[in-house]
Amino acid sequence: MAIAGKKVLIVVPPEFQDREYERVRRLLEAQGAKITVASLYPGQVRGEKGLMAKAEVAVSDVKYYDYDGLVFIGGEGARKFFFDDEKVLKLAKDAKYKPMGALSTAVGIFAYAEVLKGKKATGSRNLVRMVEALGAKYTGEPVCVDDKLVTAVGPDDAERFTNAFAETLAK
Numbered sequence: 001m002a003i004a005g006k007k008v009l010i011v012v013p014p015e016f017q018d019r020e021y022e023r024v025r026r027l028l029e030a031q032g033a034k035i036t037v038a039s040l041y042p043g044q045v046r047g048e049k050g051l052m053a054k055a056e057v058a059v060s061d062v063k064y065y066d067y068d069g070l071v072f073i074g075g076e077g078a079r080k081f082f083f084d085d086e087k088v089l090k091l092a093k094d095a096k097y098k099p100m101g102a103l104s105t106a107v108g109i110f111a112y113a114e115v116l117k118g119k120k121a122t123g124s125r126n127l128v129r130m131v132e133a134l135g136a137k138y139t140g141e142p143v144c145v146d147d148k149l150v151t152a153v154g155p156d157d158a159e160r161f162t163n164a165f166a167e168t169l170a171k
Contacts, residue, residue: 002170004032006068011038011059011088013106015077018047020103023158024071024165031166038062040081048075060087064095069169074104074124074154082109089113101150101165103158107131110149120144121151 008028012021025035039045039055046052064070072078072092082088092100092113102110107123108130110116116136122144123131131138142157143150145164152161 003166006033006169008033009036009038009062009067009070010073011070012045012053012055012073013075013077013081014040014045015075016045016047016073017075017104017155018049018051019155020158021047021053021073022051024162027159027162059091062091064091069099070095071165072102072106072109074106078105079108083112099148099168101161103152103161104154107151111136119149120146122153123151124154
């Protein structure tokens with residue numbers, strides 16, 4: 001796949017889903033993507049199981065046009081910190097014409113940012129009602145691709161998600 005040199009922003013909440021982050025990052029890097037990690041603040045962020053990640057940039061300082069694609073990692077922190085964070089929602093809304101992906105609870109960010117209106121999506125099963133109420137058709141599939149939007153149910157689907165995201169990014 002032709003994603004070597006593509007710039008991908010991975011947005012991780014405090015309390016992120018370790019396996020989603022680790023797998024997505026590793027697989028994208030293995031295909032040659034240049035990864036930048038963003039969170040609420042620069043510095044160390046901790047996964048739910050203790051994995052540490054270094055956020056190089058604060059979401060508030062991100063310029064979406066500097067990246068070829070964006071991935072939002074789920075976990076309880078996505079719900080707790082990102083669902084009502086104006087800067088995170090604005091980033092998702094502004095970048096909606098680029099390849100974008102979200103796993104598990106991070107799909108809620110897309111719903112609240114109105115990125116899912118009229119789209120098919122999947123994600124954490126506890127988001128079904130909310131995602132549908134905000135205009136998406138919830139498919140329940142492990143991974144769902146609708147145009148440039150890639151969503152996944154959770155960490156068990158991280159590899160399939162990353163491959164689908166890389167395909168979308170390569171187009």
